[in-house]
Structure formats: C-alpha cells, structure tokens
Amino acid sequence: MVDTVELNKLLDEYDSARIKTWLNICSRCGLCAEGCFYFLSHNRDPKLSPAYKVKKTLGEMYRKRVKADDRFFKECYEILWFQCTLCKRCSLYCPFGIDIASMMSIARNICMSQGVSPERLIEFTENSRKSGNHMGLPSEELIEVCEWMVEETEDEYRGVTIPIDKQGAKYMYTINPREVVFYPQDIGNAAVIFSIAEENWTIPSFGWDCTNLPMFAGDRAMAAKSVDNVYKKAQELDAEKILITECGHAYRSLAFEGPYMTGQSDGKPPVDVIHYVQLIDEYLKEGRLKIDPEKIIKEPITYQDPCNVSRNGGLWEEARNIINYLAEDFRDMTPNRDHNHCCGGGGGIMPMGPDFKPGRMKAGRIKAEQIRETGAKIVIAPCHNCFDQIQDLGEKYELDIKVFSFKELLLETMIIPEKFKPDGKANEKD
C-alpha cells in the first residue's frame, strides 16, 4: 500500500527551485544518453537514457502524486537501483547542466519511504542503525583485528602500531567494514604506511565506518546518522582531519553530502575530510615516503578513476602524481579523469550480492573494453567497489589483469628505513 501522506510530504519537501527548474526545462535533446555507460553498454537502448529514467521516476512522482501505486514503485525500483549507479556523468553531457543523478537519489529516498529498496541495502541500513557500521560488527572485533594486524606486521617491520581512540591525532582514520571482515591486511598496510611516515593518527573504536549504504538505500535519516557518527567522534577525539580509506562513496558522503544531511549551515563538514589519495600524494611529495628505484613497477599499469573520487570529488591529478612515483609504464584509459566511466559497481549495487552479478557484468562491458584497450596488466582502484567489480570484470572478460589498491603497491615499492626493519628483537614490543 502506498503511504500517500508520507509521499506528498517528501515530494513537497524536495520541491526546490532546482528540481522545479530541472524538470521544467529539460528540452529532451537526448544528449545525456551519450554520457551514460548503461545506455552505451546496452547497445544504445533508449530506455536507458538518463533523461528517460528521470522522467519515468521522479518526473512521474511529481506528475502522479497520490495516484502513484505499488506497480509504479516496482518500476521505479528497477530503474533507480539497476539502471543507474548515480555516477553523475550525464550532468557533464547535459547542455543545461541538469543534475540528473541528484534527482535519481531523491527518487530513491522517496521509494524507500514506501518501503521499496533492495533487500540487502535495507539489511545493511539496519546493521548501521544497531551498531554504527553496515556489517553490524562490535567494537571489540575491530580492536581484535587491529591487534592481529599489528602482530602480522612484526615479521617484516618494527614498531608498527595502531593507536585506538587517541586524542588530538592529526588524522582520524576511517575505514570500510569490508576491510575488517574480508581484507584485514588493508588495515595492516595502512598501519605500516602511517608508521613509516611517522604520522600522528588513530582509528576510533566507534564512528570508524566511513561508508554510507543507507545513503544508497534511500534512508535519509539513517544516512545522516552514519555521517554524524563520524563527525561527532572526530570532534570528541579532537582530530584535525577525517581521513578516508580507499573508498569512493565514503568521500562523497562525508565530504559533500554529509554536511547537508546533518544540517551544517555552510555546507562544509565540521571537521576537514580528506581521501587516501591526497594523503599518499602528500607523503610522496614531501618525501615522507620514498620509492625504491629498484622496485619501480615495470609492467603496464592503468588507473580506475572512481566516480566519487574523480568526477565528484575533483581528485584526479593526485592519483596520477602517485603513479608517476610508482610505475614506469602508465597508460591512461580513454576517456579518463572526470570523464571516466563508472565501473558498474557503484551506487550500492556491489554490496547487493551475487544475484546482481550478471547485470553488473553486462553494464561493466564499457569498463572492460576501456581496460583492454590500454593493454595494462595492473589496474589501480582506490575504491572498494571499483576494486571488486574490476576483479570480476577481469575474470568475465578475460582481461588478464591484477587489481591493486594504492596501499598494496606502496608496500611493495617503498623504501623501509633501517629503524623500521625487524632485527633480533623483532618480536619484542616497545
């Protein structure tokens, strides 16, 4: 049953000058379609043009108002979650600069108010509500994994630590819960990098989940809560900056959407937010990390610009600077930087589980072709969703590639100063 009271309330709430103008002036030129990787990967199916998708969802919601029925929301569900990753590329192709992806996000929120949203995303949202992270992990588990990772580093490094809840750190490091469960070595790698750069950092025992799956599910209240958990903890710990692991949508959520979700009147986060690529770029430029010339990567290498880091975050040169230090044979994809295509794993579709893999693989064809054309053997992806999606694409399209995060490649190539090399006392703790 459609909750018409809630529906009308939300429609009125979102009915801003922007939405009115956008829905009114779209002159139906169809140019946005050229920007959409769903359209391009499905042989130019006109139903996948961004303007059509908005017209069929948010456009219809405003036109129909109370006449919207359950069937209508079912149709919206298909379009909003399985035909758009909110990558925002279409905005660059619209002559009027209509922000189509923002309208798709709003339509998701309205669907969610009617209980319509992918099951897995709803589950993750409930986990966030209960535990403060989308995997529902207790603090103890994070702390245990951190301790375990410190032990793991002891064979190769000396003096690596993971400070928990340290007051007054320069960086409060926030991570993706996937790291705790599936990639704990990512946390270990970060700890090695921070230790060698002699950084003043900390991982908080709460508010450490930088991701925001409620945002993709369309639960605005819970999305705001997720962001607020991180902001509040950073303020409580008196951290100078919030640092985000190699994750794309976390940056969008904490740096750009979060301030509005949590009602910051100036539209800026209460504590500065920076992405991991900015940190590494800075370390290399300042010489706090040095690359061993012997270990520079010789294999052809390419870079996946995550939508929420490059196009929607303005950080595309940082990654290229880093690669300049790390590798000899960098081959950019075409198109690249802010015009790069979404990998097909964004907008919350990646964590929705294996049932949605066939759709992801079909939509990812454009990305697979882009990668193949570079001839690269290594793809760097500073985003967990891009990382997993490109790994799947590599198998499906037989691309013969290895996917890495920046942290992994840094650990393989950087110089370990003498004092961080283990000696006879390697197993003794300081």
Add this chain to the structure above:
Amino acid sequence: MYDLITGPLLWFSFIVCIGGVIIRLVYLFSLSRVKDRVLYNHADAGWGLRSLFHWLIPFAGSAMRMQPVFTFMGFVFHLSLLSVPLFLSAHNILWDENFGISLWSMPDRLADILSAVTIISGLFLFLRRLSRPEVRILSEVRDYILIIITILPFITGFLAYRQWGPYETIFIMHVLSGEMLLILIPFSKLSHMILFFFTRLFIGFEMGGRRGARSW
C-alpha cells in the same frame, strides 16, 4: 485587424512575456532562498562562468564533440533564431516608431538567408527528434508542436518578404505566430532561454565550488 494585432495585442504579448519571466524568476528566487542553500553556499564566479562559457562556445564541452552535426545545427538554429527578430530592419523601424529606439539593422538579404537557416535547422531538430530513438522516446506531442510554433514566424516572415502567397493573410499569421511565441516563453520549455543561465551557473557551483571538479 492590422491595428489590433500590431498595437494592443503586441503590447499584451510583450507584457506577458517579460512579466511572466520576471514573476517566474522572482518565484524561483524566493523558493531558492528557503530550499536551495546549496546554491548559495558554494557560489563561485570562476567555476560558474567556466561552466556557462563551456556551453555557450560551440564544441567547448566534450559532449558537443560527440554529436557534431547536432551541435552545429543547434548553434546555427539558436543564433539565427535570436538575431533575425532583433536586427531585422523592418522590425527596427517598428521599434523606432513605437519606442523611439532602434538596434543595428542587418541587411535584408542576410535576414532572408538567416530566416531560411532557422527554418532548415528547425526542421532538422524536428526530424532528429523523430529519428533518434533516445530522443523520440523522450518526446511528447508538445515537444514537436513547440518546434513548429518556433519556426512559424520565420516561415511566414520568409513568405511575406518575398510576397509569396496571399500577403495580407500571411502577414497577419506572421504577427500572430510571433506573439504566440512571446507569450509561450515564460510558460513552456522555451523558458530555457533565461533559465539556462541559472542551471549552468548552478552546476558550476555544485561541481566546482563544492567539489573542485569540472562540469563540462
């Protein structure tokens, strides 16, 4: 009849057009003060203007390079559509008679060519709407009608200048269709002739001022 449509009706059309646009802008502006903080928080002249100029200069935005024929026809259409009514010498004489002001007048020969250009490029846009699947699926009847209404004053003006067909009737149709176009500006998708500048500035602020990224 002539006096009515070139006198009171013309005044009426101008008042509806300009008044309608002003009312719409005031309404959107006051709504934006409440609902669109994001527009003001990240306002940045540099990003805004770059966003605007990348779509005012042909082929400056990369999307335009993907459909070069459409881009060319689109620019030609808009330029001739705006320049002929403003700079036609016959119109300037009317301006002068009624308001005592006049603009530079283009040679009649040029106006004649530009009218034909408007008609041809307008028909191109019409046919493109019909033939490209991703445009056709978006188009409603009113989108087709709007193109016809837009080029109607040019078709009738072109005929009237050459004195082809029944002059009197065609001339009246010319004035009436021009007036209809003016009246439709604030209430139809033609409002993009004003609102375009605002949406372009906004996306410049949104992508640039807020995120440090480009919007073209």
